[in-house]
Amino acid sequence: MVKISETMKIINLSEQNSVMNHFMAEIRDKNYQKNRITFRHNVERIGEMMAFELSKTLDYKPKTIKTPLGTIDIPLIKEENMVIATVLRAGLPFHQGFLNVFDGADSAFVSAFRMYLNREHTEVGIHAEYIATPSVKGKTLLIVDPMLATGGSMAAAIEALLQAGEPKAIHVCCIIAAPEGIEVVKEALPDDATIWCAAIDQGMNEQKYIVPGFGDCGDLCFGEKLQSFRKIADK
Numbered sequence: 001m002v003k004i005s006e007t008m009k010i011i012n013l014s015e016q017n018s019v020m021n022h023f024m025a026e027i028r029d030k031n032y033q034k035n036r037i038t039f040r041h042n043v044e045r046i047g048e049m050m051a052f053e054l055s056k057t058l059d060y061k062p063k064t065i066k067t068p069l070g071t072i073d074i075p076l077i078k079e080e081n082m083v084i085a086t087v088l089r090a091g092l093p094f095h096q097g098f099l100n101v102f103d104g105a106d107s108a109f110v111s112a113f114r115m116y117l118n119r120e121h122t123e124v125g126i127h128a129e130y131i132a133t134p135s136v137k138g139k140t141l142l143i144v145d146p147m148l149a150t151g152g153s154m155a156a157a158i159e160a161l162l163q164a165g166e167p168k169a170i171h172v173c174c175i176i177a178a179p180e181g182i183e184v185v186k187e188a189l190p191d192d193a194t195i196w197c198a199a200i201d202q203g204m205n206e207q208k209y210i211v212p213g214f215g216d217c218g219d220l221c222f223g224e225k226l227q228s229f230r231k232i233a234d235k
Contacts, residue, residue, distance in 0.1 A: 007191040010182065013053060014199040020049050024198060027175075028214045040093045040221050043146060046175055046198055047097020054171060054196060055101065058140065079104030081168070083136050086110070087145040087157050090218035094146045094175065105142075108133030108164075110157040137165025146217040148177035148197070149210050151184030158188045171196060175217075178203055178210045 013020060023042040026032040033039055060075035085108035086095035099105065111130035141161065145154055154172065170193040172185060177197045181204075185195065201210050209215070 008186060008189065009194040011053075011194065011196050012200050013050065013197065018049070020046060020198060023049075024175075027220075028212065030215075033215070033220055036221065036223075043093040043175065043217070043221065044097040044100070047094040047144065047173075048100050049097075050173055050196055050198060051098045051101035054142070054173070057194070077102070081138070082106070082140045082142065083108055083134060083167075084142045084144060085133060085157065085161055086143075087153050088130075089222060090147065090216075091145045093221055094144050094173075098142060098144055098173070102142075106134045108136070108161060110160055131160045133161055133164045135165045136161060136167045138168050139165075140169045140171070141167040142171045142173060144173040146175040147210060147213070148172075148174040148181040148185065148195075149204055150178075150208050151181035151188075154181070154185050155188040158185070170194070175199070176201055176210055176213055180204060 014024070023045050027039055027042045027046075055077065058077050060077055062073045063076045064071050064073050079102050082102055082105040084095060084098050084102060084105045086092065088109055088111045095107070099107070109130075109132045143154065143157055143161065145157070148154055154174075158170075158172075170189060172189065172193065173196040175198045177195070177200050179200065179202075182195060182197075182200070189195075201213055203211060205211050214220070
């Protein structure tokens with residue numbers, strides 16, 4: 001059970017049935033995963049659906065719209081005050097899903113990747129080396145990354161992005177989270193932030209992958225990569 005602070009919200013969308021279940025089932029299914037374009041498309045669609053749910057919590061301001069037959073006041077989000085940030089490379093299709101909904105938002109990108117520190121692949125370090133972001137001061141900041149496993153890359157992204165100003169609000173958005181990762185990210189966030197998850201799974205295996213999860217999102221979206229290893233000094 002994930003512990004929640006008095007003010008921080010953790011929203012698990014799997015607690016209510018919706019059509020998102022179909023897309024979640026497909027990205028978890030190892031047979032569906034063989035079709036890379038279908039996998040990416042489902043990640044994008046889950047991003048769109050999460051963005052829609054998140055949109056219900058934002059601030060709106062009425063705007064008068066002229067139609068061919070009259071006028072009408074419609075509450076609209078101030079998208080010019082929103083920044084959607086993602087962690088490369090796995091976050092790109094998920095990020096696109098949010099942009100499809102919040103198409104007036106600015107974007108930010110953080111390069112942060114896991115690096116195994118031992119030959120057994122049981123110790124993981126996070127290396128961050130690149131960030132491109134507009135100012136986030138006074139804005140609504142959405143940090144979107146499909147997998148929240150150890151929480152290290154997300155915490156590194158939060159730290160890097162907050163150097164670009166103090167946001168009005170922060171939303172961390174992921175497809176699948178491990179309870180351990182949520183606890184790590186909570187320490188990096190202000191108490192009034194919100195964590196959105198399409199599902200919270202049982203935990204991680206020895207290699208720090210979420211179980212049951214669905215594997216390596218970046219590899220499933222774009223193909224396998226060569227792993228980076230830090231040299232281990234002989235003892």
